[in-house]
Amino acid sequence: MADTNFDLVVVGGGPGGYVTAIRGAQLGLKTAVVEREHLGGICLNWGCIPTKALLRTAEVYHLMQHAEDFGLTAKDVGYDVKKIVARSRKVASRLSGGVGMLMKKNKIQVFAGQGALAGKGQVKVTKDKNVVATLKAKYIVLATGARARILPGLEPDGKFIWTYREAMVPETMPKSMLVIGSGAIGIEFASFYKTLGVEVTVVEVMDRVLPVEDEEISALALKAFKKQGMNIITGATVKALNTGSSNVTATIEKDGKSERLTIDRVILAVGIVGNVEDIGLEESKVNVDKTHVVTGKYSETDEPGVYAIGDLTGPPWLAHKASHEGVICVEKIAGKNPHALDTSRIPGCTYCHPQIASVGMTEAKAKESGHKVKVGRFPFLGNGKAIALGDDQGLIKTVFDADSGELLGAHMIGAEVTELIQGYAVAMTLETTEAELMETVFPHPTLSEMMHESVLDAYDRGIHI
Amino acid sequence: MPIQILMPALSPTMTEGTLSKWMVKEGDEVTSGDIIAEIETDKATMELEAVDEGKVGKILVPEGTEGVAINKPIVVLLEEGEDAGDIKASNQAAPILEKLAPTVEPEKVKAAPAAQPTAAASNTVAPSSDGDRMFASPLARRIAANAGINIADVQGSGPNGRIVKADVEKAMSGGVMTSSSVNVPAMTAVSSASADVPDFGQPYTEEVNSGVRKIIARRLLEAKQNIPHFYLTIDCNIDALLSLRRQLNNLDHADYNLSVNDFVIKASAVAMRRVPMVNATWTDEAIRLYDNVDVAVAVATDGGLITPILRHADQKGLSGISNEMKELAGRARGNKLKPDEYQGGGFSISNLGMFGIKEFSAIVNPPQSAILAVGAGEQRPIVKDGVLAVGTVMTCTLSCDHRVVDGVVGAEFLAAFKPLIENPLSLLL
Numbered sequence: 001m002a003d004t005n006f007d008l009v010v011v012g013g014g015p016g017g018y019v020t021a022i023r024g025a026q027l028g029l030k031t032a033v034v035e036r037e038h039l040g041g042i043c044l045n046w047g048c049i050p051t052k053a054l055l056r057t058a059e060v061y062h063l064m065q066h067a068e069d070f071g072l073t074a075k076d077v078g079y080d081v082k083k084i085v086a087r088s089r090k091v092a093s094r095l096s097g098g099v100g101m102l103m104k105k106n107k108i109q110v111f112a113g114q115g116a117l118a119g120k121g122q123v124k125v126t127k128d129k130n131v132v133a134t135l136k137a138k139y140i141v142l143a144t145g146a147r148a149r150i151l152p153g154l155e156p157d158g159k160f161i162w163t164y165r166e167a168m169v170p171e172t173m174p175k176s177m178l179v180i181g182s183g184a185i186g187i188e189f190a191s192f193y194k195t196l197g198v199e200v201t202v203v204e205v206m207d208r209v210l211p212v213e214d215e216e217i218s219a220l221a222l223k224a225f226k227k228q229g230m231n232i233i234t235g236a237t238v239k240a241l242n243t244g245s246s247n248v249t250a251t252i253e254k255d256g257k258s259e260r261l262t263i264d265r266v267i268l269a270v271g272i273v274g275n276v277e278d279i280g281l282e283e284s285k286v287n288v289d290k291t292h293v294v295t296g297k298y299s300e301t302d303e304p305g306v307y308a309i310g311d312l313t314g315p316p317w318l319a320h321k322a323s324h325e326g327v328i329c330v331e332k333i334a335g336k337n338p339h340a341l342d343t344s345r346i347p348g349c350t351y352c353h354p355q356i357a358s359v360g361m362t363e364a365k366a367k368e369s370g371h372k373v374k375v376g377r378f379p380f381l382g383n384g385k386a387i388a389l390g391d392d393q394g395l396i397k398t399v400f401d402a403d404s405g406e407l408l409g410a411h412m413i414g415a416e417v418t419e420l421i422q423g424y425a426v427a428m429t430l431e432t433t434e435a436e437l438m439e440t441v442f443p444h445p446t447l448s449e450m451m452h453e454s455v456l457d458a459y460d461r462g463i464h465i
Numbered sequence: 466m467p468i469q470i471l472m473p474a475l476s477p478t479m480t481e482g483t484l485s486k487w488m489v490k491e492g493d494e495v496t497s498g499d500i501i502a503e504i505e506t507d508k509a510t511m512e513l514e515a516v517d518e519g520k521v522g523k524i525l526v527p528e529g530t531e532g533v534a535i536n537k538p539i540v541v542l543l544e545e546g547e548d549a550g551d552i553k554a555s556n557q558a559a560p561i562l563e564k565l566a567p568t569v570e571p572e573k574v575k576a577a578p579a580a581q582p583t584a585a586a587s588n589t590v591a592p593s594s595d596g597d598r599m600f601a602s603p604l605a606r607r608i609a610a611n612a613g614i615n616i617a618d619v620q621g622s623g624p625n626g627r628i629v630k631a632d633v634e635k636a637m638s639g640g641v642m643t644s645s646s647v648n649v650p651a652m653t654a655v656s657s658a659s660a661d662v663p664d665f666g667q668p669y670t671e672e673v674n675s676g677v678r679k680i681i682a683r684r685l686l687e688a689k690q691n692i693p694h695f696y697l698t699i700d701c702n703i704d705a706l707l708s709l710r711r712q713l714n715n716l717d718h719a720d721y722n723l724s725v726n727d728f729v730i731k732a733s734a735v736a737m738r739r740v741p742m743v744n745a746t747w748t749d750e751a752i753r754l755y756d757n758v759d760v761a762v763a764v765a766t767d768g769g770l771i772t773p774i775l776r777h778a779d780q781k782g783l784s785g786i787s788n789e790m791k792e793l794a795g796r797a798r799g800n801k802l803k804p805d806e807y808q809g810g811g812f813s814i815s816n817l818g819m820f821g822i823k824e825f826s827a828i829v830n831p832p833q834s835a836i837l838a839v840g841a842g843e844q845r846p847i848v849k850d851g852v853l854a855v856g857t858v859m860t861c862t863l864s865c866d867h868r869v870v871d872g873v874v875g876a877e878f879l880a881a882f883k884p885l886i887e888n889p890l891s892l893l894l
Contacts, residue, residue, distance in 0.1 A: 120821075285722070285724070287722065296798070297798075302722070304819040304820070339622070339623070403611060404604060404607050404608050404611065405604070405607055406604050406607075406630070430602060430603075431602030431603060431604035431605060431629055431630050432602070432603050432604065433603045433604050433607050435603065436603050
């Protein structure tokens, strides 16, 4: 009989839940994780990681197609969908196994099943409708994540109309595709399929693609996608999807005019909803607002002893936000004195081609918040490493508060920017001003030099521009 | 150089004060922590503590002087090896201070009074007074310099006490600051004796007491020492309450989420109306009975306990009480209550039921005369008509100031309170 008394029970083993559990165990809490499907959650199994594997395939394929530009010969460049998907699945399963090892190493007990609150300090674990365990816990952290949002009339069928889940494991390559929604998820799939030769249309309800990004970056992304041959319709909505025997006809409305488009496949990427069902919230004091659990500064819910983190709670809905939130939550539980998470310093990355990354406020948001701003820009065209890479399109933009020199935001588009953004995130966390960034030595030749130049440009001191 | 001590700003609204009493005379040796004077503001009389040590060289403002502007020098301390002759030099330095002062914008003086406590205080940021490196983020330094705040006066909250932007902003808005020569003292006359606690060689870390923590400590000590407490305990069956609560919370379009505590607040308010003597304050001349039913509810925050007040609680509905309480508690935790939202009140409620505490006795919150300590509602065996049954029972303990509330009066209150809790529909009447 397994031990069922714990200090900490985490419901959900995704990037929020398993990290919370490890930190809890490090702090001496006797910890258990309840996971209904697989450790690592959506992120690791059906999200961040497997899509990065697919996008790497797309990137290599793209380079091979342009081998001549690099003085190489590559003939009969082609691909095998099954092998592409198999590689992506292998990457995911390798990591999921790794999380299992981490649980063992930290002596965290893993219960397979659906976890739900069951009265004060108790979690019930259900598997195939049978209660397999009832766990007692002083503290309960809910980390059940989220799933794709479904709009009425645009329901997925798993065959022709996909969510991210089917989009990740195509059996054959469709000829044409409609992606509904141009957030990070929609654009990454659009980029993957487009690079592999699919005719891709993206419909976005807002007036620009990647609407959370800085307007300037958004405009550059639109230009790049159009150049690749993507058909992008902004300010439009998909009114209906009619499934035929082998394809789908979409009714797209823009400026009051309807248009029909027939495509092989549709991907729905119109946001997410929190997994608030079947976890026992109804009988508790936990408050839910628009499918997300309402929490305080340290992830506490309205039910004493019950906490919630990650996608189950408020935005931004990102794996690294979930992990970090979980660590802060459990440190607070263990009596440490952590700072609450500052959501204005959480970087966001989109791994399409070209890559997009940002942290902090957009220029518009900074002005709207009453800041007098100084804005710096540096184009990839002026950077030696970018030209050597053969990837000379892009921009690094920085936004400073004119009075204090606080770095309010940084916005990037171009090669490898998802790896660069962390430099600015560290700078923001350490509260550097423009002066320290200017004093920092950036190695030559690297893409990171553009980060330096962008700061210099904000103060009219740019060298290579 | 002799140290000038300036008239401190003891509240965010204070612009001037009365130097009511000197606790030292010229020639006295003072050390850090000694109380040197009593200062009366528009709100209260407070003690002024010395931070530096030295000899009282010259008292510049005589006892009883009214309308002393903040930041005006009131006394000069001589450091070791200095004598009265040095004061002259110091006085010559004073006009420099006055010349400097107007360069700081008036509103910032008000917001951060401790920022220029001595003539010597400068805005340079480098080392702290003891020569150690100051750990502060570049942004914090820049914002402090722009606002004319000495970074050394700001309490850091970052890793290892590093001063970050939020700390400077808090200091600018009048939050807790340490200062280099004047400590803002606490409210009452209980002296502190922190220095001489033996440690018996045990390892420890010290968390420096915040101003709020000190006020809580002194007030509670004063209350428990001065108020003749007695306690009355009663069990209330809350099955009907829980069922009514569920029913109300499940109504369509409910824009509230009632807690058991909301019912306790409402029932206390109604019972206070019926037994007005619990809603009163002792003074030596008279017992002051309050016209309004204002209930203070204890809320735990990171900085300590605070009691936001639900005014006219007897006239408010449950949903009104619930929503107002949530809003007040939220702001209390965010340290955003205005003084008039937590000062006053005629009665307090402290609820530890959510932690599973069965019962406890609270300390009366002066100047009030009674506080209700509420335990957890838990299933217990009860005897009903000679038969053993299970009921949800919540134990409540009333702590009373016997100078105001006699045993019978306290019992009358609980006798009024219990049926309101056990049969909450009667709250409608």
